Amino acid sequence: MCTNDFICFYDWADCRLIRRIDVNVKNLYWADSGDLVTVASDTSFYILKYNRDVVSSHLDGGGSVGEEGVEDAFELLHEINERIRTGLWVGDCFIYNNSSSRLNYCVGGEVTTLFHLDRPMYLLGYLANQSRVYLIDKQFNVVGYTLLLSLIEYKTLVLRGDFDRANDILPSIPKEQYDSVAHFLESRGMLEEALEIATDSNYRFDLAVQLGRVDDAKAIALEVQSESKWKQLGELAISTGKLEMAEECLLHALDLSGLLLLYSSIGDAEGITKLASMAKEQGKNNVAFLCLFMLGKLEECLQLLIESNRIPEAALMARSYLPSKVPEIVALWKKDLQKVNSKAAESLADPDEYPNLFEDWQIALNVEATVAPKRGIYPPAEEYMIHSERPNESLVEAFKNMHVQEEEDVHEEDIHDEELTNENDTVQEVLLMQKIVA
Numbered sequence: 001m002c003t004n005d006f007i008c009f010y011d012w013a014d015c016r017l018i019r020r021i022d023v024n025v026k027n028l029y030w031a032d033s034g035d036l037v038t039v040a041s042d043t044s045f046y047i048l049k050y051n052r053d054v055v056s057s058h059l060d061g062g063g064s065v066g067e068e069g070v071e072d073a074f075e076l077l078h079e080i081n082e083r084i085r086t087g088l089w090v091g092d093c094f095i096y097n098n099s100s101s102r103l104n105y106c107v108g109g110e111v112t113t114l115f116h117l118d119r120p121m122y123l124l125g126y127l128a129n130q131s132r133v134y135l136i137d138k139q140f141n142v143v144g145y146t147l148l149l150s151l152i153e154y155k156t157l158v159l160r161g162d163f164d165r166a167n168d169i170l171p172s173i174p175k176e177q178y179d180s181v182a183h184f185l186e187s188r189g190m191l192e193e194a195l196e197i198a199t200d201s202n203y204r205f206d207l208a209v210q211l212g213r214v215d216d217a218k219a220i221a222l223e224v225q226s227e228s229k230w231k232q233l234g235e236l237a238i239s240t241g242k243l244e245m246a247e248e249c250l251l252h253a254l255d256l257s258g259l260l261l262l263y264s265s266i267g268d269a270e271g272i273t274k275l276a277s278m279a280k281e282q283g284k285n286n287v288a289f290l291c292l293f294m295l296g297k298l299e300e301c302l303q304l305l306i307e308s309n310r311i312p313e314a315a316l317m318a319r320s321y322l323p324s325k326v327p328e329i330v331a332l333w334k335k336d337l338q339k340v341n342s343k344a345a346e347s348l349a350d351p352d353e354y355p356n357l358f359e360d361w362q363i364a365l366n367v368e369a370t371v372a373p374k375r376g377i378y379p380p381a382e383e384y385m386i387h388s389e390r391p392n393e394s395l396v397e398a399f400k401n402m403h404v405q406e407e408e409d410v411h412e413e414d415i416h417d418e419e420l421t422n423e424n425d426t427v428q429e430v431l432l433m434q435k436i437v438a
Contacts, residue, residue: 002028007039009069011055018055019069031089037074038094040084047078047094047106078109086123092156095133095147097121103135103145107155110187112180115145151177155184170197179203205229209236214245227253234258247271256287264294267381280304296375298322302329311336323364327352 002008007025009018021039023046029038039046054072063070082104087096095105101117114133121135121143132144150172157166173181182198185191186207195207195216201224208217214237221229234249235258243266250258256279263271276291285308292301298321305314311333318325330350337345351358358364379387 009073016059017065017067017069019071019073020067021074027084027087029087029089029094031092031094033092036077036089036092036094038084038087038089038096040087043083044079044081045084045087045096046076047080047109048074049077050074078106080106080109080111082111085120088123088125090126090128090147090149091152092159093152095123095126097123097135103133105147105152107152107184108159108188110184112184114147148173148177151181154181158185158188158190175199182207202229209233212236212240214240214242218245218249221249221252225252227255231255231258238262254282256282256284260287260290267378269295269378298375299325306332309336319358321368323351323358323361323368326350 002025004024006020006022007028008020010016011018023039024041025039026042027040029040031037035050035052037048037050039048051072051074055070058070058072059065082096083099084096085098087094089095093105093107095103097103097117101120103114103117103121104111105114106112117135119137121137124134124136124142126133126147128149130144131146131149133147134142134144136142150169154166154169154173157163157169170181178197178199182194182203185194185197191207191211195204195211195213198204198207201220205217205220205224208214208220209232214233217229217233217236221233230249230253234246234253234255237243237246237249243262246262247259250262256275259271259275262268263275272291272295276288276295279285279288279291285304289301289304292298292304298317302314302318302322302325305311305317306329311329315326315329315333318329327350330348334345334348337348349357351361355361
């Protein structure tokens with residue numbers, strides 16, 4: 001019995017209330033087993049399980065029913081946000097067509113679309129010996145669609161946990177349905193089993209990645225040869241610590257940014273050198289510049305900026321790292337800027353002509369000459385802590401501080417020598433006075 005606001009389930013043999021559920025019910029569909037029921041409302045439907053044994057033990061034990069009935073009489077298994085037009089049960093599989101003209105079936109809460117209907121239709125029934133479900137339209141035209149009974153039985157057995165019988169049924173399911181079976185297993189959290197059954201390479205790759213099975217994913221990637229999959233596999237290899245495989249994957253994917261991250265993280269100078277050449281060939285100047293900069297090849301960095309027509313950036317970099325190259329690049333900058341704005345070109349200052357405009361210019365040149373021989377030397381990673389503890393100051397500041405310290409040391413030595421001289425003079429005067437007194 002139901003109203004607009006609730007539905008009541010009764011045991012008609014004894015005329016006893018079993019359970020009252022507050023929901024606006026439009027239709028009700030019972031499974032043949034009597035253990036499953038679909039309650040359809042205006043906007044969704046609910047699949048409930050009837051706990052027959054719980055109800056019997058409660059009533060036989062003399063438990064009170066009350067206005068709501070037996071509390072645990074029904075268990076909500078699934079709620080699907082679809083409006084049902086018509087529906088029916090086949091075993092533990094609920095078949096229905098919805099208001100969007102789709103013919104679906106639901107097993108274990110997973111909804112699968114069988115067909116998209118071109119007009120409103122109504123379910124007539126399912127013939128198991130033909131594995132077909134039949135529908136009729138308003139003009140009494142009957143249409144049948146295939147729904148494999150073996151597929152329904154397999155999914156039902158999996159839901160019941162009877163995997164041995166499910167595996168016995170699997171060979172009777174056509175191979176083209178295996179991916180559908182795999183998706184069902186994935187939805188149940190059975191990724192290993194889904195990977196064993198799936199046939200589509202892309203889907204199998206995704207499952208292998210989810211499982212962290214790098215070797216299986218690599219075998220599939222070799223078969224598919226997709227840059228996106230190589231990149232995805234490279235990220236997985238890095239996260240699992242398989243750096244050699246990660247390098248191979250990133251090379252296949254031509255993922256230069258990923259390779260830069262990998263090589264710089266492990267301190268592979270040779271790899272960074274190769275990557276710089278590769279990036280130049282592919283026109284990835286940003287990656288090439290970073291590689292050259294990390295290697296200390298500053299002259300090549302400048303040349304790359306000039307070739308990329310980034311002359312202002314080259315001039316600024318030269319001022320910071322290679323001051324001896326500034327006059328040369330300023331000349332190029334003037335020549336290039338002359339084409340656009342001659343007045344602006346003339347305003348550019350050359351340090352050879354105006355050294356007074358460049359603070360600590362001579363010191364910067366001295367620093368460059370001092371540091372240049374050390375740029376190609378790459379200290380081992382184990383010395384990182386030693387270098388990290390150095391003062392956070394520029395080379396120019398360090399150079400200036402070094403000279404100040406040297407001057408202070410010289411000044412202290414002069415004072416010390418003067419004090420010694422004064423002490424000697426005093427001693428000689430005392431000795432002379434002693435002789436006179438004697």
